[in-house]
Amino acid sequence: MTLAFVGGTHRTVPLALRERLAFSAEQAAEALTRFRERFPGREGVLLSTCNRVEFYAAGAEADGPPPPPDQLVSFLAECRGIDASLLTPVLTGDLDEAVVRHLFSVAAGLDSMVLGEPQIVAQVKQAWSLAQESRTSGPLTGEMFQAALRTAKRVATETALGRERISIPSVAVADFASGVFERFDDKRVLLIGAGKMAAETLRYLRAAGARDMLIVNRTAGRAGDLAARLGARAGRFENLSAELAAADLVVSTTGATAPVVSLELFAEVELRRAGRPLVVLDLAVPRDFDPRIGQRPGVWLYSVDDLAAACAANRKSRQRELPAALTIIDEETQRFMGDLHHRSTAPVIERLRAGWNETGEAELDRLFRRLPGLDDASRAEIRQAFDRYAAKLLHPPLASLRSESRAGPPHGLLDALKRLFDLKD
Amino acid sequence: MIEFVSGISVVCFAASYAVALACEASRLLFRSGVRGAAMIAFAMAGLVAHTLFLAWRAAHEPAVPLSSAFDWYLLAAWLLAGGYLWLTIANPRTPVGLFMLPVVLGLIGAAQVSSRAPFPQSPATQIWGSIHGIFNLAASVAVAIGALAGALWLIQAGRLARKQPPLRSFRLPSLERLAHTTDRTLTIAAWTAAAGFLSGIVLNAVNRQRGLLETVPWTDPVVLRMAALVAWLVTAAVAARVTRRSADGPRTAAWLSLVSFGVLTASILWGVFGTTRHGAPPVQPVAAQAVGQHAFEREVMP
Numbered sequence: 103m104t105l106a107f108v109g110g111t112h113r114t115v116p117l118a119l120r121e122r123l124a125f126s127a128e129q130a131a132e133a134l135t136r137f138r139e140r141f142p143g144r145e146g147v148l149l150s151t152c153n154r155v156e157f158y159a160a161g162a163e164a165d166g167p168p169p170p171p172d173q174l175v176s177f178l179a180e181c182r183g184i185d186a187s188l189l190t191p192v193l194t195g196d197l198d199e200a201v202v203r204h205l206f207s208v209a210a211g212l213d214s215m216v217l218g219e220p221q222i223v224a225q226v227k228q229a230w231s232l233a234q235e236s237r238t239s240g241p242l243t244g245e246m247f248q249a250a251l252r253t254a255k256r257v258a259t260e261t262a263l264g265r266e267r268i269s270i271p272s273v274a275v276a277d278f279a280s281g282v283f284e285r286f287d288d289k290r291v292l293l294i295g296a297g298k299m300a301a302e303t304l305r306y307l308r309a310a311g312a313r314d315m316l317i318v319n320r321t322a323g324r325a326g327d328l329a330a331r332l333g334a335r336a337g338r339f340e341n342l343s344a345e346l347a348a349a350d351l352v353v354s355t356t357g358a359t360a361p362v363v364s365l366e367l368f369a370e371v372e373l374r375r376a377g378r379p380l381v382v383l384d385l386a387v388p389r390d391f392d393p394r395i396g397q398r399p400g401v402w403l404y405s406v407d408d409l410a411a412a413c414a415a416n417r418k419s420r421q422r423e424l425p426a427a428l429t430i431i432d433e434e435t436q437r438f439m440g441d442l443h444h445r446s447t448a449p450v451i452e453r454l455r456a457g458w459n460e461t462g463e464a465e466l467d468r469l470f471r472r473l474p475g476l477d478d479a480s481r482a483e484i485r486q487a488f489d490r491y492a493a494k495l496l497h498p499p500l501a502s503l504r505s506e507s508r509a510g511p512p513h514g515l516l517d518a519l520k521r522l523f524d525l526k527d
Numbered sequence: 528m529i530e531f532v533s534g535i536s537v538v539c540f541a542a543s544y545a546v547a548l549a550c551e552a553s554r555l556l557f558r559s560g561v562r563g564a565a566m567i568a569f570a571m572a573g574l575v576a577h578t579l580f581l582a583w584r585a586a587h588e589p590a591v592p593l594s595s596a597f598d599w600y601l602l603a604a605w606l607l608a609g610g611y612l613w614l615t616i617a618n619p620r621t622p623v624g625l626f627m628l629p630v631v632l633g634l635i636g637a638a639q640v641s642s643r644a645p646f647p648q649s650p651a652t653q654i655w656g657s658i659h660g661i662f663n664l665a666a667s668v669a670v671a672i673g674a675l676a677g678a679l680w681l682i683q684a685g686r687l688a689r690k691q692p693p694l695r696s697f698r699l700p701s702l703e704r705l706a707h708t709t710d711r712t713l714t715i716a717a718w719t720a721a722a723g724f725l726s727g728i729v730l731n732a733v734n735r736q737r738g739l740l741e742t743v744p745w746t747d748p749v750v751l752r753m754a755a756l757v758a759w760l761v762t763a764a765v766a767a768r769v770t771r772r773s774a775d776g777p778r779t780a781a782w783l784s785l786v787s788f789g790v791l792t793a794s795i796l797w798g799v800f801g802t803t804r805h806g807a808p809p810v811q812p813v814a815a816q817a818v819g820q821h822a823f824e825r826e827v828m829p
Contacts, residue, residue: 282687284703375774
């Protein structure tokens, strides 16, 4: 055993327990320091996000194996002051190849609540950086996390897993509003209502460049609060008609039970708009805009259902990318495990090489003593010929070792080499 | 090197553009990580070959690049191919090639069936001939780009009206940008086509006044088709301006730009397959031949 892991996610750990188990950056650093003291020579990385807490441990041959998953569960429980019996049934553990496969899947966003979400890559990177700062990361976890980030990059570039947007506000802004408008910094955005979805949509619009944003709400106080929070202006609900005439993009999320903007009201507004296009994101249920308004020329009206349908299509599109992403995970896992197994052959190869070099040097010394008339150039030529000969003889067994490492640790070959060439541990 | 450049033929760059177009069309069928690079590589190879071909002709033929129908079409195709390459590099996910490359290939095809013989010119009228050619070229390129923007506007508007999110490898520019391009190109096309037509009249008048070369009669099919094209483009530009402040303005402009392209295409086909005195070598009455030929030789011959 070289690698061990224990962890729980939104799928396995209830929210209440996940909140208790979560580590802040300071708490994670403390936990890693404690790990270093408790398990000297072992490597450890702690990944704690809103949706998961995971501990990756590794141990090289010389320093002993990493703590097994049950010890890691106890360790996490101790760090967070939770009864370990509460964690045991909800945390899962894995060893060696399964650990690598799991980390690669996590980094690529395949294990996330939102398939393919990109924030996890930065979180994995942060977790590894913290382990480096806390001096619990070593060659094994270092290579594993580097490989995980490389895998995440491959999945991101070679598949379209994370390209489609799947939240309603992001689809509304990036797929529809951006289809109508080239830029938002010269557009007036009108927000009717002060719902949570509207606030999120405004954040996306601000990120897209929107500067002139006005919020109107029946309760003026709420509009003022939201406007202050989002850096927008608050307007009067009574001026809705005038504000609609001036707006380029409207986001509506009121809790009204009847349409706030009727076809008749819009007909009046339309006359004052001078043909400018209008995008309406009607995120309210029931709808705030009469659906017939969407049939007016120059009006692009999208309801929650329209946007949800686009989100669902995008989600399906991400799902279709899953097999390609899993193939990449599989390839990278095999490559990493092959390299890891090959690393375990290094001491034997080193001893074999050293033994041959020693014998070669002894033979060269004997030869040079018997041929004292050789000049330096001839000696160098003979020495090079010996080195080339040794390298050529070593090549087939080393190639066999590398090839065998792809399928698992090449114990059989290593034993054979030790016995054949009398290599002592 | 000279041998290599002299060996470049129209087929070389037409084939490169055709492969780039095939790559563009494959966007509709499957995703590929290398398609973008292949598309740009083929278009770039085509443009380099196209440039070398025109440069070779400029160096070895008299009075090119706008001195024959063949060169005129090839130069128009070259400008559009350059525009395509620039737009594709700037917006790799926008399938402009699906619309622009067929026009490029069409112009190359028109060049192939057009005369390579230089338009008769004299030093006195060469400047007016160049102005005439350049304005007509600018008008044609503007109409083609306007039609591209108009077609993309209608597709994008259709998708947005049907609430369809953008396709991954088939992202269209925003309606705002497309409407702006359509509007601008309609105006440019009208002005440059009018300037091209007027400069043609001046060229004809100078020829007639000096008795240098063959003058083109008002009833010549080329004059008529150019007059019709100019009249249409001016009407389209005015109509687009009038409807600009209505909600249907962008849609109207998009359709106008597409119809303009149709009118231009019909005009080109008429020019390619019709009979005309435009750009033809001088044919003079027997009585005038002695004096006229003498004057012609004095002006044209070295």
